[in-house]
Amino acid sequence: MPLRFAHIVNPYAIDGKLGAVQVLTISMLEKASKNTRSPVKLLSAQFTEDRGLVPSILELTPDLQSNLQTVSGNSKSPKLPLLKEILDRAANADCDFVIWSNMDIIPVPQFYDGVAAILESEKCDALLINRRRVGKELINKPELLFNETGRPHPGYDCFVMKKGLINKLSLGNICVGAPGVGFMLAHNLFLHAEKCVVLANKHLTLHIGMEIVQDWKGPEVAAFQKSEIKKFLADERKNFRIEKFPGYNLPFFSRHKKWFLNPLFHYPMMFAMDMKKLFDGRTIKKSTEGDSNWQEWKSTRINFDE
């Protein structure tokens, strides 16, 4: 019996239109949903004023009621939707797994079959998928989009979770479209999922544009998001288990380097959790996805790009 998916996205108007990237994302969601053995429902969570822009391939869910302005009480804030409200729209969908991804995250045609196969092979109830970055020129060449391997990106922007997990998440008022949303959902899944797997080197989703770091929405929004994360960490800190985090089985310096440098982890918390269980008898594994360091270094230096 194939796994059933509900994939919810949040289309929004930019100057009265969806814009080229959202149009491309939606057309590729349609392509992927028709190219799979799994039944896929494509859902839209939208504000009332954007309802008319949503293409018919997306099934409309009730309009979003809250936004950053209403929860922060600041009418000058951008009108960003709340992640909790978006995911709630999919909580009762007829499916086994819910997928949420940003509007600029483009699935490859084999996305759903790939996700289904990985869920079954990993026997997990949640996945975090890192996107691949591809060049901006490909927005006008969608026929060449999927063969482009692109480059990895450390951010989480496509999430797959067992439907039953949605009601357990504590997302506060975290907003979509601003820094921190990936941190919040990822940590919720590390907390509540039985097994949450990070897919950092998969060719499943693409993002047009090679940037790694970007200034989003300004310092006020960032401060709001940060305060939501602080509240969440203060409430849930004691419930996290270090063994559910990626990197747990890496050698000491290797895992701490990654947690320290990666903005998607709160290093003081990771450090404290790890120290408490430093001698818990974990199996230390060295990453084996590569040839010798010298050969890997050489291959990146001597290969020709197109």
Add this chain to the structure above:
Amino acid sequence: MSYSFSHIINIVSAAENAELEKIQRITIESIRRAKQYLNSGVTVETIAAIGSNSSADVGFAERTAVLRRNVGDVSSFSTSRNLPIVSDILDEGVKASAAEYIVFSNADIALTPWFYNAITEFLKRGHDALVINRRRIPARLIDQPFEVMLAHAGSEHIGFDCFVFKKSLHNKFVKTNICIGIPMAGGDIFHNIFTFAENPVLLANQHLTFHLGIDLVKSWGNSEYYAHNRKEFRTLLKKLKPHMQIAKFPGAGLGFFRRHFRWLMNPTYDYRTMCSLDFSQWNSHRPKPTRKEIPGLAHRYYEWLQRKVNFREED
């Protein structure tokens, strides 16, 4: 406009090479899937090239090309291995072909479903030949479903093992006795393509083919066969050199040190040949390298950082 491809693949039976035959089944499945995914106007026939005594199952292929000799018939070795000659595979495959373009890939190189559609798009852009680097994925995935292998973005590889070219180019190719399964195999097609094609391109960062096994370098065959292939390769380069134009080769448009470093370090290139061509054709017009989308040191730092902080699947 329609595009037709004959995909030549040299396959083996389990009796000949059990390990390769297991991987070859994945390759054949990947070809079947890619053929189901063809855009309108794209047609593909598969040609199985097999030795005359081989019992390999060719049921997946529309046509068969029988190879009448092997490397043991052209040279003597202390240990006999029935390794086919690359030029024979192409000759017999091209004879059997009814298409405009030839695809040749090794038996252990699997295709992504969009392979034929994507190569069509590159040909539409005016290229008459493509050389495609594979992506390496972990060998532990061999028993996983095909979708899991396909979803893996893999790592880059410097070797050339998948070639696409206009059939009419084949008449110009200089034939050699280089045998398959030993280093230098593929180097002959690569150099023939970059010598005789009008507008060849190397696709080094495409997810079009993948190979199970993360190794970059491994010792193939034995030194006797390697010496044979090296000798044949040197003879080939001597014959090709008068026709070679440096501007058509990958890297020709890069800065001096960058291109020489790559030619020197990459075992597919014969550095002496590349160096002498580069100097003798110093004033030839070179293609300009594409500009980086985000230039600058800050972005280079972030690229370095993301490599260091990203987790791998098994972390």
